[in-house]
Amino acid sequence: MKVEQIYTGCIAHAAYYLEDQGEAAIFDPLREVQPYIDKANEDNANIKYVFETHFHADFVSGHLDLAKKTGAKIIYGPTAKPGFDALIAEDNQEFKVGRYTIKVIHTPGHTMESTTYLLVDENSKEHGIITGDTLFIGDVGRPDLAQHVIEDLTEEKLAGHLFDSLRNKIMPLSDDLIVYPNHGAGSACGKMMSQETTDTLGHQKETNYALRADMSKDEFIKELLDGLTAPPGYFPKNVLMNIQGYDSIDQVIERGQQPLNADAFEAAANETKALILDTREAEVFKDGFIPNSINIGLDNNFAQWVGELIPDIKQPILLVTDPGKEEESIIRLARVGYDHSIGYLKDGIDTWKNAQKELDQVKRIDVNGLEDFLADDGAKIIDVRKRSEYESQHVVGAENIPLNEINKHLAELPDTKFAIHCQGGYRSMIAASILKQRGFDNFVDVRGGFDKILEDDIKVTDYVCPSTLL
Structure with missing residues (x-):
């Protein structure tokens, strides 16, 4: 069976491409759909179906654009109520893609419409299951997200549904089936996902805590809910976009790709109250940036931190990027519903410097200066x-003070000088830019963060607690 996982590491997302005899299906596509279309064209195939496992919370799916551009039919599982044309499948309904069969298995729990798709090859052999957020490698989907959209769906109710779905629908399937989940480690849709992105169902039955054969429903609910942190604030807004619809990614890119010189950029910032988002890496950002801009580097968990720290997905955004990274920044914002980029600084920060406009800086110290500090x-x-x-x-x-809580705890920051650090320096520079925006100037950032504190040859062990909480 030809099934390909298309994994996007920055948001720990897996889409799937299935093709046979000139017909193709896409499962849980990302917002930018051209790569799927290109893949089908390479196979001389027509995309027949777009299968959605559920209404996603952590990203905006590409189902609408993909259907519009290819004529594909959008498929959801039972109970889904989208605000656009789609086929709502029945439990156990089957669809054909070439000689392959896709069987609908309704598996409520992560959400009520959550659906697993059983893949059957041309010889009628069951090959694998595309599980969405029902079953991950090493984990299962969190059951507390739908409550933010539908109040009656408490996390306890959904956890109970998930227990039943796993026991009655998933665990009875063959051990040799390949599990194809929607996410891997780093996603906020679970709490302890593996770095692996596929596995056999049999191995998951042996190793996944949520599939223990002797686990009662009450035990399952307790273990599943234990240790869940609050989901990012943008999750419910992405759910609504996936249910109700959204602008085409082409419109979003066109709106954002407006090159602005320094004067036009400054005027746009003043007139629109846009957020200035600088997507350059931390070590470059620190040496010179537009005052009041926020740094969230493109080369790390960009979408996650945008979603955590920018509460309004309709916030107008002006971009400062490395030259050539403008479109990528716009697309990666749109993946999580931030569709209102309105322009970028043409030719990057050099344009601002050449116009002799004001720059701000963040002081960064090495670990060998931390002891003296x-x-x-x-x-x-x-x-x-x-x-x-x-x-x-x-x-x-x-x-x-965790980065995602920093805006709530500004009053707790010391009046005296202080240093900030994270694990490697990415998050602390985001924090530094927020503090600068809020008027703080009595701090330094520690280059390399806690990793360097532990690894550096300079003796700082007097300041490190390796095993005891202090």
Whole structure:
């Protein structure tokens, strides 16, 4: 059976491409659909169906654009109520793609419409299951997202449904089936996903905590809900976009690809109250950036942090990027529903410098300067990593303010000078840009973060707590 996983690491997302005898199907496509169309064209195939496993929360799916551009039919599982033309399949309904069969298995729990698709090859052999967020490698989908859209769907109710779906619909299937999930490690749709992105169902029955044969429903619900952190704020908004519809990605790109000189960029920022988002890497950003801009580097968990830190997905955004990265920045914003990029600084930050406009900077120190910095009376250190990272290991005396909570805790920051750090330097520069925007100037950022604190030859072990919480 020809099934290809198309994995996008920056949002830990897997789409799937199935093709046989000139017919193709796409499962859970991303917003930018041209790569799927190109793949089908290479196979001289027509995309017949777009299968959706559920209404996604962590990204805006490309189902509408893909259907419009190819004539493909959008398929959802039972109970789905989209605001556009789609075929709502019945449980156990079958669809043909060439000689292959796709069987609908309704598996509510992550959401009520969540559906698994059983893939059957040309010899009637069951090959694999495309599970969406029902079953991951090492985990299962969190059951607390639908409640943010439909109040009656409590996480306990959905967890109970998920237990039944796994026991009655998934676990009875053959051990040799390949599990094709929608996400891997790094996604906020689960809490302990594996780095692996496929596995056999039999191995998952042996190793996945949620598939233990002796687990009661009450035990399942307790373990599933234990340790769940609050989902990113943009999740419910992405769900609604996937249910109700959205602008074509082509419109979004055209709207955002407006090159602006320094004067026009400054005027647009003042007139529209747009957020200035700088997507360059931290080490470059620190040396010179437009005052009041926020740095979220494109080369890391960009979409996740945009979603965490920009509460309004309709916020107008002006971009500062490395030259040539403008369209990529626009697309990666649109993947998570931020469709209102309105222009970018033509030729990047050099345009601003050449116009002799004001620049701001963030002071960054190496680990070998941290000891002297902290020796000054009253100096503090702020750790912006997640609480779980901090509680595992942290600098003695450090205070923990996770990056996604920083705007809520500005009043707790010290009046004296302080240093900030994360694990490697990406998140701390985001935090630094936010602090600069809010008027703070009494801090430094630690280059390389906690990784360098642990690894550097300079003795800083007096400040590190390797095993004891302090």
